[in-house]
Amino acid sequence: MENSIAIYGAYGHTGKFIVAELSRQGYKLILSGRDEEKLQLLKEQYPESIVKAADINDSKTLDNAFSEATIIINCAGPFLDTAEPIIQSALRLGIHYIDLSAEQKAVLDVFEQFSEQAKDKIVIIPAAAFYGGLGDLLSTSLTQDWKEIDEINIYIGLDSWHPTKGTRLTGDRNHYKRLTFKNKKLQELESNPPIQWDFKNSIGIKEVVTLPLSEIITISRHLM
Secondary structure, eight states, rough: TTTTEEEETTTHHHHHHHHHHHHTTTTTEEESSHHHHHOOOOHHTTTTSEEEEEOOTTTHHHHHHHHEEEEEEOOSHHHHHHHHHHHHHHHHHHEEEEEEEOOOHHHHHHHHHHHHHHHHTTTTTOSSSSIIIIIHHHHHHHHOOSSOOOOOOOOOOOOOOOOHHHEEEHHHHOSSSSSEEETTTTEEEOOOOOEEEOOTTTTOOEEEEOOHHHHHHHHHHHTO
16 A cells, blocks of 8 residues: 555544544555454444554564555554554564654653664654644744753643543553753753743643653754
């Protein structure tokens, strides 16, 4: 399938949104994940898509699932477990990789393990989502003409949020220390008291806490 996009974790909460939008735009889709039954149910909504079940612990199934794709979008967390084997498959097949990770350790591992391997071969983009990608995109856009950057603070206000099962599983799996970027290096987060922040919209003034996510890792690689 020329110019096909493989979505791993296609039947998950976020995966379904991505499948729907890519289908609306007319892309050829390969629906992938561990659960064949859930994939087949999803295919009923997108009959022109192809289903290819794959297990992150079985490299042959991954290579088979992605062999006809141009790019893989990994929507299946915890990314501490899924990113490495899927990227290895992408490297073997020579196809590009994107994921949605908010997990700092997972994104840091991707940079440290695969930057050299992927150089001049494939594009690897971790953390290309609301947490991670959005903060990086805004920071890059706002500072693109600056000669120096002293500090970047990202404040996120949500009017509602309900963690999915996948989010809860990731929280249980992600027991690593959170990192900030200070004095030109990543450092473990110091304990900071909450502060008041005015979001200047319907959210208004709220008490906020420091909760660094994957944007700290991505921004530190190219802006600071």
